[in-house]
Amino acid sequence: MRRSLILTVAAAVSMVLLAMLVPMAVLLRSYALEDQLSRAALEVQATETVVSGQDVGAVSVYLDAINADSEIQTTVLYPASALNPEGLDVGPDPGQDQRVVEARATGQARIDDVDGGAEFLVPVSLSGSSLSAERTPVIRVVVDSPGFDAALVRSWLVLLGLGIVLLAGALVLADRLGRSFVVPIRGLATYAQQLGDRRRPDPVSAEGPAEVRELALAMSRLVGRIDVLLERERAGVADLSHRLRTPITALRLRVDGIGDPAERARLGGDLDELEAMVDHVVREARRSEREGLVPECDGVAVLEQRAHFWEPLAEDQERDLSVEVLVAGSVPVPVRAAEEDLAALLDVLLDNVFTHTPDSAAVRVTLAPRDGGGLVLTVEDDGPGYPADIDVAGRGTSGAGSTGLGLSIVERTATESGGGLVLSRPAEGGARAVVELGGP
Numbered sequence: 001m002r003r004s005l006i007l008t009v010a011a012a013v014s015m016v017l018l019a020m021l022v023p024m025a026v027l028l029r030s031y032a033l034e035d036q037l038s039r040a041a042l043e044v045q046a047t048e049t050v051v052s053g054q055d056v057g058a059v060s061v062y063l064d065a066i067n068a069d070s071e072i073q074t075t076v077l078y079p080a081s082a083l084n085p086e087g088l089d090v091g092p093d094p095g096q097d098q099r100v101v102e103a104r105a106t107g108q109a110r111i112d113d114v115d116g117g118a119e120f121l122v123p124v125s126l127s128g129s130s131l132s133a134e135r136t137p138v139i140r141v142v143v144d145s146p147g148f149d150a151a152l153v154r155s156w157l158v159l160l161g162l163g164i165v166l167l168a169g170a171l172v173l174a175d176r177l178g179r180s181f182v183v184p185i186r187g188l189a190t191y192a193q194q195l196g197d198r199r200r201p202d203p204v205s206a207e208g209p210a211e212v213r214e215l216a217l218a219m220s221r222l223v224g225r226i227d228v229l230l231e232r233e234r235a236g237v238a239d240l241s242h243r244l245r246t247p248i249t250a251l252r253l254r255v256d257g258i259g260d261p262a263e264r265a266r267l268g269g270d271l272d273e274l275e276a277m278v279d280h281v282v283r284e285a286r287r288s289e290r291e292g293l294v295p296e297c298d299g300v301a302v303l304e305q306r307a308h309f310w311e312p313l314a315e316d317q318e319r320d321l322s323v324e325v326l327v328a329g330s331v332p333v334p335v336r337a338a339e340e341d342l343a344a345l346l347d348v349l350l351d352n353v354f355t356h357t358p359d360s361a362a363v364r365v366t367l368a369p370r371d372g373g374g375l376v377l378t379v380e381d382d383g384p385g386y387p388a389d390i391d392v393a394g395r396g397t398s399g400a401g402s403t404g405l406g407l408s409i410v411e412r413t414a415t416e417s418g419g420g421l422v423l424s425r426p427a428e429g430g431a432r433a434v435v436e437l438g439g440p
């Protein structure tokens with residue numbers, strides 16, 4: 001927004017300056033030409049006085065003086081005489097063309113446009129002379145159009161400098177104006193990004209224009225309302241868990257009074273599962289309070305430690321369990337998942353192996369870095385492999401007598417982290433589960 005505002009102001013001010021400065025530059029050139037024409041008119045009057053009262057020698061000296069280092073060139077054109085049958089030209093611009101002849105014949109001054117400027121032709125009546133008009137001398141003053149002389153270029157440079165100063169001032173003003181919008185909005189964006197963290201950020205200050213302050217106040221009110229709703233939800237779930245534990249305890253006492261051991265064991269297992277589900281619901285309801293909206297942990301440390309947790313059971317079954325970490329060095333590899341979920345994910349995969357494969361089937365756990373960040377967890381075994389009709393996303397369905405929730409939990413955790421789950425049966429036999437865990 002700030003950059004767009006600066007570019008917009010730069011374009012608008014540049015167009016306005018061009019629309020102003022170009023005509024002003026042309027006008028300065030026109031003023032320079034008018035100034036030269038005014039000077040030429042004064043020069044004609046002064047030269048006319050000299051020509052009418054002095055001889056040719058004095059006129060020549062005067063013309064040499066006024067034509068030196070001047071942009072205005074003055075020449076006196078005398079008519080033909082006995083001494084000069086073709087006429088006498090005194091000055092830097094000799095030659096009598098048809099315009100000079102007409103000016104002498106009519107006795108009227110004239111101004112003509114010529115290549116590169118203008119030309120004054122002024123007939124002069126000699127004092128005390130009774131000669132006809134055809135024998136009247138004519139003053140020719142040639143004025144060149146203004147070129148890139150020092151004065152004109154200096155004026156143009158002043159205009160250019162003024163335009164640059166105006167443009168720079170407009171850009172500074174636009175930058176300050178854009179900053180007054182961008183800085184408060186950036187603070188609101190930072191505040192919004194931190195809302196999912198475990199620690200609630202400090203309230204954002206209402207600064208900037210009225211619209212931005214109104215937005216900040218509205219966001220603060222919204223966050224307050226969301227906090228109230230979340231607190232009510234947690235309180236409701238906690239209250240529900242406490243209310244459910246009373247009838248569960250009463251049922252457990254009744255189950256303990258059943259005389260049939262098999263029936264008592266079966267009902268006791270159902271109660272254990274029900275109690276575990278209630279605990280799971282409570283933990284899930286409080287997950288955002290513990291972990292924030294975007295959980296994160298060191299995937300290598302959590303998964304490697306959890307894999308070693310299963311080694312004693314593998315030793316009891318005389319099962320070969322290998323753990324291989326292909327991550328260079330001891331640099332943490334963050335993944336977008338909670339430690340509890342990550343440990344539960346590996347528990348599900350290894351529990352499937354230990355439960356549904358012979359004790360002699362080896363299991364291999366491999367951790368490797370994922371392209372783009374994150375981690376790839378691979379669990380392979382030498383068992384019979386996964387059933388052909390297994391449905392990873394199908395909760396509550398299983399072809400092996402289980403609840404069917406395990407792989408669904410694995411798939412959900414991997415997907416929520418930005419990765420996924422792939423189950424396969426390698427050609428050499430066994431089963432392979434590849435879990436991609438996305439990075440933050």
